[in-house]
Amino acid sequence: MENGILRLLPGFRFHPTDEELIVHYLKRKVRSIPLPFPIPEADVCRSDPWSLPGDSQQERYFFSTVEIKYPNGKRSNRTATSGYWKPTGLDKKVVDSRNKQIGTKKTLVFYRSKPPNGSKTNWIMHEYKIANPTQGMENWVICRVFLKKPARKDVVKEEEMVEVQNRGSIFYEFIGGPRKFDLNLDGDGGGDSSSSCSSGITVAGEDEEDSK
Secondary structure, three states: OEOOEOOOOOOOOOOOOHHHHHHHHHHHHHOOOOOOOOOOEOOHHHOOHHHOOOOOOOOEEEEEEOOEOOOOOOOEOOEOOOEEEEEOOOOEEEEOOOOOEEEEEEEEEEEEOOOOOOEEEEEEEEEEEEOOOOOOOOOEEEEEEEEOOOOHHHHHHHHHHHHHHHHHHHHHHHHHOOOOOOOOOOOOOOOOHHHOOOOOOOOOOHHHHHHO
């Protein structure tokens, strides 16, 4: 541990499974048993994800306690400085090798600003709890915080949108300004170029005007 940052030897990565996080870290923490690898404590739910200790470009792990929002309720207080953590989907069961449930995994997304008008970000948190905790264990959780990379399809959509916007500006220039191209759709190379395309605006002829 160095200034709140986990340091591993070159080539090593800290990437525990869900089961390992519950069995070898969270349960040991609440029972005051030495951990196989140090994990720092932080008030994750009340903090902006980018302000937490460690490299924000990597997965980070923290022990944290859950603060109940209302005295007689079960809802957790997840309001941070710049936004809030919002649960998404259903909690997932964490089971051991014997298929026995040992905990739960909750997925949360960080939103900027205040609810319910916050804007969704790519910051994700997995929050792990012990199943059927005894007294003194119920408030402790272990959190995995990371920045989700945009999906390739989202990048493609952005590129397509830029292309459409660029095409729109060219079309607008053709309609509103002087024509720079001869768009003869018949492709015969002949005929009056002034009538080879239309701007979509119909102008009445002199005979039609006289008849009205």
